Amino acid sequence: xxxxxxxxxxxxxxxxxxxxxxxxxxxxxxxxxxxxxxxxxxxxxxxxxxxxxxxxxxxxxxxxxxxxxxxxxxxxxxxxxxxxxxxxxxxxxxxxxxxxxxxxxxxxxxxxxxxxxxxxxxxxxxxxxxxxxxxxxxxxxxxxxxxxxxxxxxxxxxxxxxxxxxxxxxxxxxxxxxxxxxxxxxxxxxxxxxxxxxxxxxxxxxxxxxxxxxxxxxxxxxxxxxxxxxxxxxxxxxxxxxxxxxxxxxxxxxxxxxxxxxxxxxxxxxxxxxxxxxxxxxxxxxxxxxxxxxxxxxxxxxxxxxxxxx
Amino acid sequence: xxxxxxxxxxxxxxxxxxxxxxxxxxxxxxxxxxxxxxxxxxxxxxxxxxxxxxxxxxxxxxxxxxxxxxxxxxxxxxxxxxxxxxxxxxxxxxxxxxxxxxxxxxxxxxxxxxxxxxxxxxxxxxxxxxxxxxxxxxxxxxxxxxxxxxxxxxxxxxxxxxxxxxxxxxxxxxxxxxxxxxxxxxxxxxxxxxxxxxxxxxxxxxxxxxxxxxxxxxxxxxxxxxxxxxxxxxxxxxxxxxxxxxxxxxxxxxxxxxxxxxxxxxxxxxxxxxxxxxxxxxxxxxxxxxxxxxxxxxxxxxxxxxxxxx
Numbered sequence: 239x240x241x242x243x244x245x246x247x248x249x250x251x252x253x254x255x256x257x258x259x260x261x262x263x264x265x266x267x268x269x270x271x272x273x274x275x276x277x278x279x280x281x282x283x284x285x286x287x288x289x290x291x292x293x294x295x296x297x298x299x300x301x302x303x304x305x306x307x308x309x310x311x312x313x314x315x316x317x318x319x320x321x322x323x324x325x326x327x328x329x330x331x332x333x334x335x336x337x338x339x340x341x342x343x344x345x346x347x348x349x350x351x352x353x354x355x356x357x358x359x360x361x362x363x364x365x366x367x368x369x370x371x372x373x374x375x376x377x378x379x380x381x382x383x384x385x386x387x388x389x390x391x392x393x394x395x396x397x398x399x400x401x402x403x404x405x406x407x408x409x410x411x412x413x414x415x416x417x418x419x420x421x422x423x424x425x426x427x428x429x430x431x432x433x434x435x436x437x438x439x440x441x442x443x444x445x446x447x448x449x450x451x452x453x454x455x456x457x458x459x460x461x462x463x464x465x466x467x468x469x470x471x472x473x474x475x476x477x478x479x480x481x482x483x484x485x486x487x488x489x490x491x492x493x494x495x496x497x498x499x500x501x502x503x504x505x506x507x508x509x510x511x512x513x514x515x516x517x518x519x520x521x522x523x524x525x526x527x528x529x530x531x532x533x534x535x536x537x538x539x540x541x542x543x544x545x546x547x548x
Numbered sequence: 549x550x551x552x553x554x555x556x557x558x559x560x561x562x563x564x565x566x567x568x569x570x571x572x573x574x575x576x577x578x579x580x581x582x583x584x585x586x587x588x589x590x591x592x593x594x595x596x597x598x599x600x601x602x603x604x605x606x607x608x609x610x611x612x613x614x615x616x617x618x619x620x621x622x623x624x625x626x627x628x629x630x631x632x633x634x635x636x637x638x639x640x641x642x643x644x645x646x647x648x649x650x651x652x653x654x655x656x657x658x659x660x661x662x663x664x665x666x667x668x669x670x671x672x673x674x675x676x677x678x679x680x681x682x683x684x685x686x687x688x689x690x691x692x693x694x695x696x697x698x699x700x701x702x703x704x705x706x707x708x709x710x711x712x713x714x715x716x717x718x719x720x721x722x723x724x725x726x727x728x729x730x731x732x733x734x735x736x737x738x739x740x741x742x743x744x745x746x747x748x749x750x751x752x753x754x755x756x757x758x759x760x761x762x763x764x765x766x767x768x769x770x771x772x773x774x775x776x777x778x779x780x781x782x783x784x785x786x787x788x789x790x791x792x793x794x795x796x797x798x799x800x801x802x803x804x805x806x807x808x809x810x811x812x813x814x815x816x817x818x819x820x821x822x823x824x825x826x827x828x829x830x831x832x833x834x835x836x837x838x839x840x841x842x843x844x845x846x847x848x849x850x851x852x853x854x855x856x857x858x
Contacts, residue, residue, distance in 0.1 A: 275663075299612065350613070369677075410783075448761035451757055464776050467609055470718040
């Protein structure tokens with residue numbers, strides 16, 4: 239296996255900061271790629287062992303480019319997740335004052351996170367999108383724009399200074415990143431895990447989605463994310479990216495996935511992996527009969543019934 | 549009421565083309581705004597009678613800026629929808645050949661719709677985002693980029709020529725637009741209507757979303773869109789934008805909305821309006837007891853029981 243991790247570049251973005259929180263990066267080469275598809279294709283093509291990309295944001299919701307790449311194409315699997323709090327700094331060339339700023343730039347994903355701040359403090363500033371927040375900082379360094387929203391850590395790299403720090407429209411603004419590799423055996427359960435799947439319905443009828451979600455609910459499994467994504471077959475045709483609490487080796491999750499496999503047109507397993515928040519799955523309100531032991535005991539009982547030994 | 553419609557500008561975009569398919573625009577002044585929030589604020593502030601904005605795309609899914617504006621802030625209501633097929637033309641300055649093209653531009657929303665075409669035909673071209681497809685065409689006219697993806701109708705306006713037409717990665721690529729105004733009585737049912745609502749759950753527990761969807765399913769109502777949007781309270785906190793078949797004046801829809809009002813933390817009604825595809829709601833597989841007459845008869849029966857007159 240090549241000992242390199244691909245990530246959504248360039249260097250000096252929140253993605254790189256999040257990636258470096260994983261201890262194993264100390265012994266890996268970290269290679270920036272220009273886009274999420276490029277980073278994931280590096281894994282599919284065997285150039286990289288894994289790819290590290292953003293997948294969910296507490297302001298913007300699911301990162302659609304990443305979800306669409308995981309939904310389609312050669313299957314990949316999620317092995318790790320990282321949560322990073324996101325606050326922006328307004329980076330300027332040394333000496334620039336707030337009143338000097340006519341143009342601001344950043345990656346389009348930053349816009350909804352600084353919109354209110356802009357409306358209050360720089361209502362006249364013209365927004366120009368950059369390929370990344372780091373690239374926006376570079377364009378400010380080159381004098382093309384007056385200010386860039388980026389991580390404060392990017393200032394030094396581009397000879398800029400943070401004029402304002404701690405900018406975020408929503409409290410607790412966080413981005414979730416995932417480490418994605420080729421399919422293999424998931425890591426063993428840690429007791430605080432999540433499972434990601436993509437579901438395609440057989441057909442569109444009243445109660446169809448309710449029945450899919452019932453496979454989780456009936457077994458006491460809580461959902462953490464439900465993001466619909468177009469199938470490409472026209473308006474109104476969606477598949478569903480779902481994160482659920484628990485590990486595929488948990489009996490209740492295995493049974494829920496079997497139920498989905500029976501009733502869905504297609505199910506794509508995207509992995510079971512440790513939760514970044516380390517919280518164990520809560521079965522709330524406490525549903526009786528949802529532990530592994532109870533599932534095993536119930537299976538034994540049915541087997542004994544089938545044998546006439548109950 | 550001021551007789552003007554705000555729309556997501558500039559002129560010469562798909563939004564304007566879609567808006568002009570509404571017959572009443574003949575007697576309205578159509579005023580372009582720089583963003584979806586600006587167009588909707590024009591309605592909220594009384595400058596415009598209504599605003600026309602994109603809300604869903606068969607390639608990208610829900611248009612998050614629009615959904616987030618309808619979810620939050622002063623309530624607005626949807627009165628009409630328009631479906632427009634989207635195919636792009638590659639617009640260039642006269643005389644440009646495909647091999648001359650080093651840079652391409654368009655609105656970021658166009659990118660996923662032309663990505664495969666680009667990979668096949670212009671793999672080396674550098675993508676630069678523009679504020680709108682029309683603005684991209686203007687930048688090509690000014691010589692800043694070599695080619696722009698835009699509607700073929702935009703070529704003449706910017707002195708460009710369509711080098712390639714009919715570009716779309718997905719067959720049946722469509723965008724859905726809505727006409728949004730201040731809350732008032734919804735138009736009467738046409739027999740082919742849809743209802744849009746936003747739902748906030750009381751708390752997060754296994755089966756919570758399944759139970760919300762059950763309010764529709766139990767009454768034979770099919771869903772057309774379910775798009776989760778972050779509430780801003782951190783990763784994993786979502787509300788749900790739902791489009792359902794039928795009109796709030798249909799007995800089954802009224803009862804479903806009453807059920808949701810009882811069990812949700814909050815329900816925001818976004819309107820009942822004619823479906824652009826004119827298809828009547830299908831109750832499939834045919835569920836008995838879902839017509840208005842049957843709901844009325846059942847209500848009568850319960851009232852008679854309460855009176856001891858059954």
